[in-house]
Amino acid sequence: MGVATTRSQLCLKRLLAEPQENLPKCKLARLETSHSASGLSSYLTPTIPAPKSSPSQPPSRVGPYLLFVSCEREETYRAVHTSTQKQYTCQVLPLRGFQERLAAYERIGKHDNICCLQDVVVGQDNLYVFLPDHHGDMHAYVRSRKRLDEEEAGRLFAQMLNAVVHCHHKGVILRDLKLRRFVFMDQYRTRLALLGLNDSVVLHGNPDNDFLRDRHGCPAYVGPELLNNGNGSYSGRAADIWSLGVSLYTMLIGRYPFQDTQPAALFAKIRRGVFSLPSGLSPQAKCLISCMLRKVPAERLKASELLMHPWLTTNPCVQHHNVHKTHHNQNTMQNKQMEDDQVVPTWTEKQ
Structure with a gap:
């Protein structure tokens, strides 16, 4: 397991163990999306597509990452680390109940056919989960x-x-x-x-x-x-x-x-x-x-x-x-x- 993966696993353990009210919240630009980040939409309710990014629209910043609006799916963004320039896929989750949502990553561990958690940023209202970049679905x-x-x-x-x-x-x-x-x-x-x-x-x-x-x-x-x-x-x-x-x-x-x-x-x-x-x-x-x-x-x-x-x-x-x-x-x-x-x-x- 690489150093980055080990670090992310330690971060994950800390987030799962820490009471939500004690977690530090980072300040970030609010993402301009036309729908909620709940991720719990009923299958009976179609969702509204995410707006496509505009070349003139500046990206939002989340901790050390720049987020660019993705046209692939709702609440999924292309992310770039400002220091390393490495690209990631970022999924936005509601902060409420985040520990239950992250528990699966700890249970699963590392597997060749499952994207490992790379980083997590706790925002004011949302949780930002960073996963490896990919080449399409x-x-x-x-x-x-x-x-x-x-x-x-x-x-x-x-x-x-x-x-x-x-x-x-x-x-x-x-x-x-x-x-x-x-x-x-x-x-x-x-x-x-x-x-x-x-x-x-x-x-x-x-x-x-x-x-x-x-x-x-x-x-x-x-x-x-x-x-x-x-x-x-x-x-x-x-x-x-x-x-x-x-x-x-x-x-x-x-x-x-x-x-x-x-x-x-x-x-x-x-x-x-x-x-x-x-x-x-x-x-x-x-x-x-x-x-x-x-x-x-x-x-x-x-x-x-x-x-x-x-x-x-x-x-x-x-x-x-x-x-x-x-x-x-x-x-x-x-x-x-x-x-x-x-x-x-x-x-x-x-x-």
């Missing part, structure tokens, strides 16, 4: 490529799965899991990492008890149990697996398995849980997707079980990347009319 990549071939998809999905296996093993439920949360750490777009854990839930007590009650997630990726159970509880790990299934389907086919421009119609399709798989997919790929997109949560494979699926274990590209590395180290189209559907839609900014 999977949502944008799939949108630009239309769809991925099975070898490339297998290599990238294996890394996504490694991150989820590690989180689940550590008792962290990711909840708002989607393609946009995975970013490329190299310019050649071969190495993926999960960016941001602030939407996660850290399990306490019995690690097998992963039942949650709050509804949180992106419309296209939310599981049917979150729509059918009313206020009842659901398995957080199983919900993450459903979202992984939606992700792999989208990577291979270029559109969501369930989609509609109207949220009510979209949720009705998700509740039915009926989707089609093109004949061009290999039987192993179809099987893996079906193992995740099962309407009954208890019938879905666990993340660690997915690692052993033939589509991953018999794919030479995936084997070269060593898909089982994390598991062991942690001990444990159709036709022209559908052409528009072949591109990942952007009808809601929460995708």
